[in-house]
Amino acid sequence: MFKIMCKLLAIASVIFTTSVHAQSLLQLEVTIPRLQVAEYHKPYIAVWLEDQKRNTTQIAVWYDVEMENGKGEEWLADLRQWWRRGGRKLEMPIDGITGATKGPGSHKITIDLASLLKNQRSGDYKIRVEASREVGGRELLQIPITLPIKSKDLPITVTGKRELDQISLTIKE
Numbered sequence: 001m002f003k004i005m006c007k008l009l010a011i012a013s014v015i016f017t018t019s020v021h022a023q024s025l026l027q028l029e030v031t032i033p034r035l036q037v038a039e040y041h042k043p044y045i046a047v048w049l050e051d052q053k054r055n056t057t058q059i060a061v062w063y064d065v066e067m068e069n070g071k072g073e074e075w076l077a078d079l080r081q082w083w084r085r086g087g088r089k090l091e092m093p094i095d096g097i098t099g100a101t102k103g104p105g106s107h108k109i110t111i112d113l114a115s116l117l118k119n120q121r122s123g124d125y126k127i128r129v130e131a132s133r134e135v136g137g138r139e140l141l142q143i144p145i146t147l148p149i150k151s152k153d154l155p156i157t158v159t160g161k162r163e164l165d166q167i168s169l170t171i172k173e
Helices: 002-018 068-078 080-086 111-118
Strands: 025-032 042-050 056-063 098-100 103-112 123-132 140-147 157-159 166-171
Touching: 025 042, 025 140, 056 068, 056 103, 068 080, 080 123, 098 111, 103 111, 140 157, 140 166
Parallel strands: 056 098
Antiparallel strands: 025 103, 025 166, 042 056, 042 123, 123 140, 157 166
């Protein structure tokens, strides 16, 4: 019995040290490139977690929240994948998720892992980041993750080609 208890404690120790603890905060860094174009508009950006069945959990939506009469919401449909995956069913603004568009540079989204994952099962997921810009293009990047997230698997970085630069997922320090 003592040997079994020691083995169980050893296994629990390995699990605790290799998995990102449920109280940890993840940080998603979204870098928007500075484009040399005649007419520049800040991109609309949506970030969500998607499981293998394409069910979504919203993380962030950046759009022109300041436009009168909610006019900024009219162009949310240009975030095509996000719109199809549930964006059209949402009533904007969503407290804690929606925010103003961001200009070129690095922008951090801190995610409370416990809250985000409380209803998620173990398995393969994707964090998807989609950008769409007026008089510009659109781009969709994804970061594949497996839950529970293991600290040895972080950081994860993907790089875009035009509308998005680098997207990184790390543990907040």
